[in-house]
Amino acid sequence: MERLMKFIRAILGITSLVGVALAMNLTILQESVFSTPVLLPLAVGLGSGLLWLLLTLFSALAKRSSNTMYAANAIISSILFLVICITLYAFVKRADQSWDLTQEGRRELAPQTRLVLQSITEDVDIYCLFVKAGEERVRLAQDKTRRFLERCATYSDHLNIEFIDPQTQPERVEMLQVMRISTVGTIVMKSGTNQREIPLSNVNARLEERDFTNVLINVSRDSVPKVYFLDGHGGRDIDDKDPARGASTFKLILRQESYEVEKCIIPANKPALPEDCAVLVINHYTSDLLPYEIQVLDQFVDDGGRLLILLNPAIKVDDDGVSQEQLRPWLESRFGIQVVADVIASPVTNSFKTIMFLSDYTQLGDDVIAGFVETGAYRGSFNATHPITRNFDQQMVWPFVRTVLLNDPLPDRVTGTVLLRTTPDTWGETNITGNQNGQPLKPDAHEIKGPNPVAVAVTRHSDTPTMEGERSRDARIIVIGNADMAVNENIKLMSNADFILNSMAWLTETEDLIAIRPSGQENQPMILTQTEQRGVAWLASLGAVQVIALIGFGAYLVRRRHQ
Template identity: 25%
Template sequence: MKLKFNYRIILKYLFIPGIILTVAGLVVGLTTKDWSILPLSLVIAGGILLVSWLLFLLITGRSFWNKRSTQAGTNALVSTISLITILGIINFIAVRYSSPIDLTENQLFTLSPQTQEIVKNLKNPLKVWIFIKDTNPIDKKLLENYRRYNQNFEFEFVDPDTNLGLTKKFNVESLGDVYLEYGDKRQLAQTLIAFNTPQPLSEIQLTNAIEKIQRDYTPTIYFLQGHGEYSLEKSQQETEGSISTAISNLENKGYKVEPLNLVETGIPDDADTIIIAGPKRKLFDQEVKELKTYSNQGGNLLVLLNPNTETGLETILEEWGVKLDNRIVIDGSSSLGPAIPLINSYGSHPITKEFSNGMSFYPLSRPIDTVKVDNVEATSLLVANDQMWAENDLESEELTFDPTQDIAGPFDLGVALVRQINPQEENQNQSSQSSSNTEEKKTENPTNSPLPDDKKDNKQSDAVNQKTTKLETNKNTESRIVVVGNSTFITDTLFNQQLNGDVFLNSVQWLANQDDQPLSIRPKEAKNRRINLTPLQGGILTWLTLVIFPLLGLAAASVTWWRRR
């Protein structure tokens, strides 16, 4: 018996292999992004089958299209194709123009505003070399986020065992070393393996390294000491607190930090900025005179003064139009306490322009007032809101605003000032100061000089010339001062809280004339969210999640089924 082969049945269902082949070809081509012979052949074969099927339907007549089953099937086919097409377009757009949403508390998967600005401002190619065997996908994702903001940013993972040439070129000493290459400069940024323990790539260290490698020289920051200021190093014997965290952050950003005792050494020639942080005793007149001369000659000062403290700096600040008030700032709306004002309003200044409504706080602060002075431009930095006032009577049982004695907000807790200077007058002042210093030394000790007078004068003249050359090179045409009525915000316990550290670091960067680099909010460290469980707690949690809760759900479903049966 011969079976008659029915071609009509095959043609009737020809669309099924046609759709399968077409979809398979599109998936292979879009996934691999390689439209080679295989995906093209699949798409063409599927298209031929679909066209053949459509021709068969047209030839067989209208009766086929009038069938109810045909109409229902066609509607289902069109709906399916439309849905697949829409989903494909959505996925294509999502992959091509991805915009991730970071829901973490500190925006850990989003580059900080400072990092974004620094990378955007890269004018020359910069490459990150990671010498490690296995690529960490989290580190790679972080570097890809950097590259999104500037094509001048490049990175490459290198196996130090197989690429000995690059390993020798960068003098790699440890597995996991991360190096930056910027022009002819090379710099170690981080080591990803410490004590045989892998560590993730740090945005803070990488951004600081990028900022540091672009500098032509290392700015030097001096902290005044000898009047009860905070210790620069953390010590167990230190009861007044230290600012070691602030120091380490400055050093990580590429600054050279040194203590300064004006009684012993005077002001060094390489002082880009002098920081006076919370002195508790009055400075000597000679110290005040040296700081005043330094400021008049283009030097920059960061002055952090607590209430009820006479420092001797008042005469310098008055010349700049700054008046200090000994009242204590009270914040009636603060959740931390009335004497801890929360600042979320900032002036329009490079130091604070990126802060928006971010918070910083300053325990036991004093208000600052400014008056108009010729050739001095003052700008508010930290602005107290109308819920704050400066309290005069702290012995009262209830802190309430008294308009006859207190100062109502808004007022300033911090200001930045700029004064234009005349380089010629500056050099003359320097020469006269050096000459007077020379005469004083001759008078005080005329017989102990190891050099003849003419040679000593030449040495003093050379020092003046070197200082003048340095100033001409730096082109300091203005002097800058930042004054804040509080110093505790930079202590170790408060530095990393909210924007406290950013206020300090941005102030130093602006004072050191490094504001060609972006002043913004620095990256934050990841918080440890791990829950440390005992073995008993871990066992209980395992039984609850894998056994007890599923059994309770199954029991509830069984009871419901039994009742409805």
């Protein structure tokens, strides 16, 4: 009888251990405690364990064996520990909490972002649109966004954050009048009547700090700068959607940054610019400006106006023996900006069509940069100190670029900086038609050798006081020796849009809008399937422990056999 009881206890004990272990493994793999595949073996294991415990206690009381009591106590403690572990896992899983211990997750916000957050005085509502039933990339984007916004909320009490599922709450999305919903997720920020959207990218699946800060500034500011494009001279039309000639995307990205954008002409009968013109853009032209228009620009600059001028090479000016070129001579006489009649040539492509701008000239190879001596504060092609370009870290490629020089010395009350230059192996080709036969291009002695400056920014001090009367408003002018980089098919390539938007932010003195670059502490997420995630979780929590336990049990059996 005693032998039979011992055998039954052994069967019950093994059944209990197997049942509980199986339930724990299925809890990890099923990601649910309250499911039949988990509850069934757990019930069998606990029931067998309870029967084993009762039989063991009866046997111990009958024999009054201390060893048996110690064994029972150890097994009871182990079972209770396993039950506690399962219960804790269920609660943690139900709470859906996680921590990001990567470098990206632990990095601090940029000082610029913290300053903007601390300066907010009005409430900003942030609506995060994520589909809860979406794929793993959506869940990852939502987690990263939540953690980022929680860090931001520690610097301001005016952020109201809400997560919305577009599938289960379509009426909320309709009420917000969201125009662009990304498959990864969309962030909508609203303050008063100002509202902006940030569709998350499918590439990195994160809310970029730069985008967040720029939009936060946009929705928080009271006044909106108005940008006018000069019309009537054959320039790029901001309503033209043609990929190669139109500038409708230029207009779109400015409006996305909360600029008001309109076209204007300078009428001959009443020559003047609109009174609310914050920035005047001359986006290429095929017919030069007239003398009375230059006079209007003169007055605009004297009043502290802002100009953005994009000029392609080979601008043709009609020569009727009477008319004279107007805009280029005016730029040189007033600001010391010399727009050279050339086109940048590249020996790499033997053409004018592909001119590269790099953040590191060493990419060109030692044979190209041999003998080149850096003489200014540049990082490759980009000015490393000016707000527009100091954070540029990506290359750009422009077609058909012309040299834009700053005279030395500059006119009185004018200061200037070269923003962008070509690589050392380029030069300014003055024989623009010389490459039509396909012969190799070679620089002549009189031509300007690279690096050639192609974009400059100048400031002219003005005596005109601001509306507040505290200080004078200085005129700011940017001249870029290329207009094709801003056509519809090119403006969103590489960093072209950033260059334009940074230039506009500098012109309007909203330097906070100049792109905040990632700190470099980014981690490309590894997207795992549900099965892979469960496998990793099982291996980390139970798999390794069970393997060690099996090895220990095997060693025990081997030792017992040889004793």
